[in-house]
Amino acid sequence: MENDLSVVILAAGLGTRMKSRKAKVLHHAGGLSLVEHVVNSALALTSPDRVVVVVGHQAEQVQETLSGRGVRFALQTEQKGTGDALSVCRAEAPEREGLLIVLYGDCPLLSVDTLNTLLSHHRNSGAAATVITTLLDDPSGYGRAIVDDAGYVEAIVEHKVATTEQRAVRQINSGIYCFDAALLWKHLAEIEPNPVSKEYYLTDIVEILNRAGHKVSALLHANSNELMGINTRIELAIVDRILRERKVRQLMLDGVTIEKPETVIVDLGVEAGMDSLVEPFVQLLGNTTIGESCRIGAGSIIRDSQLGDGVEIAPYTLIQSSTIDAGATIGPFARLRPGNHVKAAAHIGNFVELKKTTLGAGSKAGHLTYLGDSVIGAGVNVGAGTITCNYDGIHKHQTTIGDGVFVGSNATLVAPVELGSGSYIAAGSVVTETVPEDSLAVGRGRQVNKDGWAKRRREQQQR
Ligand code: UD1
Ligand code: CA
Numbered sequence: 001m002e003n004d005l006s007v008v009i010l011a012a013g014l015g016t017r018m019k020s021r022k023a024k025v026l027h028h029a030g031g032l033s034l035v036e037h038v039v040n041s042a043l044a045l046t047s048p049d050r051v052v053v054v055v056g057h058q059a060e061q062v063q064e065t066l067s068g069r070g071v072r073f074a075l076q077t078e079q080k081g082t083g084d085a086l087s088v089c090r091a092e093a094p095e096r097e098g099l100l101i102v103l104y105g106d107c108p109l110l111s112v113d114t115l116n117t118l119l120s121h122h123r124n125s126g127a128a129a130t131v132i133t134t135l136l137d138d139p140s141g142y143g144r145a146i147v148d149d150a151g152y153v154e155a156i157v158e159h160k161v162a163t164t165e166q167r168a169v170r171q172i173n174s175g176i177y178c179f180d181a182a183l184l185w186k187h188l189a190e191i192e193p194n195p196v197s198k199e200y201y202l203t204d205i206v207e208i209l210n211r212a213g214h215k216v217s218a219l220l221h222a223n224s225n226e227l228m229g230i231n232t233r234i235e236l237a238i239v240d241r242i243l244r245e246r247k248v249r250q251l252m253l254d255g256v257t258i259e260k261p262e263t264v265i266v267d268l269g270v271e272a273g274m275d276s277l278v279e280p281f282v283q284l285l286g287n288t289t290i291g292e293s294c295r296i297g298a299g300s301i302i303r304d305s306q307l308g309d310g311v312e313i314a315p316y317t318l319i320q321s322s323t324i325d326a327g328a329t330i331g332p333f334a335r336l337r338p339g340n341h342v343k344a345a346a347h348i349g350n351f352v353e354l355k356k357t358t359l360g361a362g363s364k365a366g367h368l369t370y371l372g373d374s375v376i377g378a379g380v381n382v383g384a385g386t387i388t389c390n391y392d393g394i395h396k397h398q399t400t401i402g403d404g405v406f407v408g409s410n411a412t413l414v415a416p417v418e419l420g421s422g423s424y425i426a427a428g429s430v431v432t433e434t435v436p437e438d439s440l441a442v443g444r445g446r447q448v449n450k451d452g453w454a455k456r457r458r459e460q461q462q463r
Contacts (some may be wrong), residue, residue: 003046004097004098004099005045005046005050005098005099005100005101005119006046006050006051006052006093006098006099006100006101006181007042007045007046007050007051007052007100007101007102007103008051008052008053008054008086008089008093008100008101008102008103009035009038009039009042009051009052009053009054009102009103009104009105010054010082010085010086010102010103010104010105010202011023011025011035011038011053011054011055011056011062011104011105011106012054012055012056012057012059012075012076012079012085013025013056013057013079013085013105013106014057014079015027015057015106015231017231017232018231018232018233018236019233022058023057023058023061023062024105024106024230024231025038025062025105025106026058026061026062026065027230027233027236028240029108029230029236029239029240029243030108030239030240030243030244030247030267030268031267031268031269031270031285031286032108032267032268032269033065034105034106034108034230035053035062035065035066035105036065036066037108037109037110037243038103038104038105038107038108038110039051039053039066039069039071041103041110041111041112041115042071042101042103043069043071044112044115045101045112045115045116045119048069048070048071048072049070049071049072051071051072052071052072052073052074052089052092052093053066053071053072053073053074053105054073054074054075054076054085054086054088054089055073055074055075055076056075056076056077056078056079056085057079059073059075072092073092074088074089074091074092075088076088080193080198080199080200081193081194081197081199081200081201081202082104082175082199082200082201082202082203083188083191083199083200083201083202083203083204083205084199084200085202086102086184086188086202087188087189087191087200090185090188093181093185096181096182096185097181097182098181099119099122099178099179099180099181100178100179100180100181100184101115101118101119101176101177101178101179102175102176102177102179102202103175103176104175104176104229106229106230106231107174107175107176107227107228107229107230108230108239108243109225109226109227109228109239109242109243110176110226110227111226114132114176114221114223114226115176117219117221118130118132118176118178118219119178121217121219122178122217122219125215125217126215127152127214127215127216127217128179128180128183128209128214128215128216129177129178129179129180129183129184129205129206129209129214129216129217130177130178130216130217130218130219131145131153131156131173131174131176131177131206131216131217131218131219132174132176132177132219132221132227133145133147133153133171133172133173133174133218133219133220133221134171134172134174134220134221134222134223134224134227135170135171135172135220135224136170136172136224137170139159139167139169139170139171139172140159140167141159141231142159142172142173142229143156143157143158143159143172143173143175143201143203144156144157144159144162144166144167144169144171144172144173145169145171145172145173145218146166146169147171147218151217151218152215152216152217152218153206153216153217153218154206154207154210154216155206155207155210156173156201156203156204156206157203158194158197158201158203160196160197161194161196161197171218171220173203174221174227174229175227175229176227177202183209183212183214184205187205187208187209187212188205190208191204191205191208192204225242243268244265244266244267245261247266247267247268247270248261248264248266249261251266251270251272251278254272254274255273255274255275256272256273256274256275256276256277256278257275257276257277257278258277258278259277259278259279259280260280260281263280263281264278264280264281264282264283264284265282265283265284265285266283266284266285267284267285267286267288269286269287269288270284270285270286270287270288270289270290271288271289271290272284272289272290272294273290273291273292273293273294273309274292274293275292275293276290276291276292276293276294276295276296277294277295277296278296279295279296279297279298279299279300279315280298280299281298281299282296282297282298282299282300282301282302283300283301283302283303284296284302285301285302285303285304286303286304287304288302288303288304288305288306288307289305289306289307290302290307290311291307291308291309291310291311291326292309292310293309293310294307294309294310294311294312294313295311295312295313296313297312297313297314297315297316297317297331297332298315298316299315299316300313300314300315300316300317300318300319300331301317301318301319302317302318302319302320303319303320303321304320304321305319305320305321305322305323305324305336306322306323306324307324308324308325308326308327308328308344309326309327310326310327311324311325311326311327311328311329311330312328312329312330313329313330313331314329314330314331314332314333314334314350315331315332315333316331316332316333317330317331317332317333317334317335317336318334318335318336319334319336320336320337320338321338321339322336322338322339322340322341322342322354323340323341323342324342325341325342325343325344325345325346325361326344326345327344327345328342328343328344328345328346328347328348329345329346329347329348330342330347330348331348331349331350332350333350333351334348334349334350334351334352334353334354335352335353335354336348336353336354336355337353337354337355337356338355338356339355339356339357340354340355340356340357340358340359341357341358341359342354342359343358343359343360343361343362343363343378344361344362345361345362346359346360346361346362346363346364347363347364347365347366348364348365348366349364349365349366349367350366350367350368351367351368351369352365352366352367352368352369352370352371353369353370353371353372354371354372355371355372355373356372356373356374357371357372357373357374357375357376358374358375358376359371359376359380360376360377360378360379360380360403361378361379362378362379363376363377363378363379363380363381363382364380364381364382365382365386366382366384367384367385368384368385369382369384369385369386369387370386370387370388371386371388371399372388372390372391372396372399373388373390373396373397373398373399373415374388374390374398374399374400374401374415375398375399375400375401376399376401376405377401377402377403377404377405377421378403378404379403379404380401380402380403380404380405380406380407381405381406381407382401382407383406383407383408383409383410383411383427384409384410385409385410385411386407386409386410386411386412386413387411387412387413388413388415389412389413389414389415390415396415397415397416397417398415398416399413399415399416399417399418399419400417400418400419401418401419402418402419402420402421402422402423402437403421403422404421404422405419405420405421405422405423405424405425406423406424406425407419407425408424408425408426408427408428408429409427409428410427410428411425411426411427411428411429411430411431412429412430412431413431414430414431414432417431417432417433417434417435418434418435419431419434419435419441420434420435420436420437420438420439421437421438422437422438423435423436423437423438423439423440423441424439424440424441425440425441426440426441426442426443426444428444429441429442429443429444430443430444431443
């Protein structure tokens with residue numbers, strides 16, 4: 001960690017080219033908002049109180065997204081350009097001395113290694129500022145770095161205002177800079193609004209520093225992908241793909257088998273243990289952790305859930321905010337809405353829906369069942385078609401099922417209701433009252449057989 005380094009992240013813009021009601025830096029790539037990626041890189045370099053995020057558009061939401069990280073915020077009330085954005089954090093930027101790195105909130109692929117290279121390059125060059133640049137085949141949209149023979153930057157010219165000759169320059173400004181903080185603050189106010197766009201371009205600082213007799217160094221970075229700034233949803237999709245490819249590769253290197261990895265979507269916050277196997281078209285999202293030797297069936301989507309070792313998820317299963325203990329088997333075509341705890345070696349089969357339900361160890365709900373707001377003990381068999389009636393139209397109620405209960409098929413459990421342990425529920429029962437332990441509950445119309453009735457009816461119809 002550097003102790004004379006501050007980082008400012010510019011994240012106040014709306015991002016007009018996104019054509020969105022949502023601020024650009026709140027759009028997600030790899031399961032995190034763009035600004036979170038950038039803040040994560042900054043926090044690898046310096047302490048949170050030395051990181052300032054400039055917010056403006058949807059400032060509250062951006063601050064909310066970053067809450068708990070301990071970074072500072074500065075408010076840019078009107079978006080008058082990147083030069084203006086930096087100037088509003090003058091009071092918040094903790095250091096007048098030392099170094100100040102400026103990052104743009106729309107550049108999420110930037111690695112900590114590259115930032116460390118920037119720092120050491122800057123310290124060695126003795127320049128007033130260092131700009132990370134790269135060569136692009138298609139530089140349109142980016143500011144062009146006008147570099148002299150010695151490799152120093154004379155100016156950065158924005159695409160919008162560049163001449164045809166300048167537009168032919170392929171070396172672009174990445175928008176990642178390291179400044180001598182004292183010199184930056186001394187000269188920043190000299191930036192004037194651009195005559196064409198009326199915006200204060202931070203990039204004008206390069207010419208200003210040159211005029212004052214200082215040098216601006218260029219760090220030419222080979223991996224231009226990493227410096228990609230997101231302006232449109234097309235770039236968002238490209239960055240999302242790159243982040244997820246990296247993630248999937250890392251999981252494979254860590255011992256997870258991923259079949260057809262190009263079809264699998266994994267958020268950056270996901271962890272998976274050795275020898276787990278992920279089938280095609282799976283999505284592992286949010287803060288999901290998967291134990292060792294699990295199998296995640298094709299087309300399943302798992303969000304914010306914890307799976308123990310040896311869990312088998314059959315294809316096309318949806319799981320959200322749930323805990324699944326070791327050896328449980330779930331699916332195909334099961335749906336776990338938030339708040340479930342499926343204990344060890346329990347089984348949930350096809351077309352079973354769970355919500356806020358604990359299913360005890362070794363218990364089974366194999367087919368066509370809804371279990372909501374229920375606590376189910378160990379070794380319970382829930383027959384096909386069983387429904388907990390947890391909602392009376394106004395309130396939700398709890399169903400409690402003791403250990404070793406056998407619930408016959410198509411039982412209707414009208415909550416609040418309790419089935420004592422070891423009890424047996426006859427198929428097709430509507431259960432509205434407590435069932436005592438070890439007893440049989442039959443709650444259905446008794447069957448009546450009428451001898452010869454069907455035959456007589458047929459004969460009548462033939463006449
Ligand atoms: C900017 C650079 C350009 C560079 C490119 C790299 C300038 C003038 N241009 O252009 O040289 O090649 O990035 O990706 O800096 N922002 C604010 N307040 C504002 C305006 C912008 O906070 O008033 C923030 C935005 O939220 C964004 C970042 O600054 O995160 C960059 O702004 P953007 O409009 O995307 O700049 P570019 O046109 O891409
Ligand atoms: Ca940009």
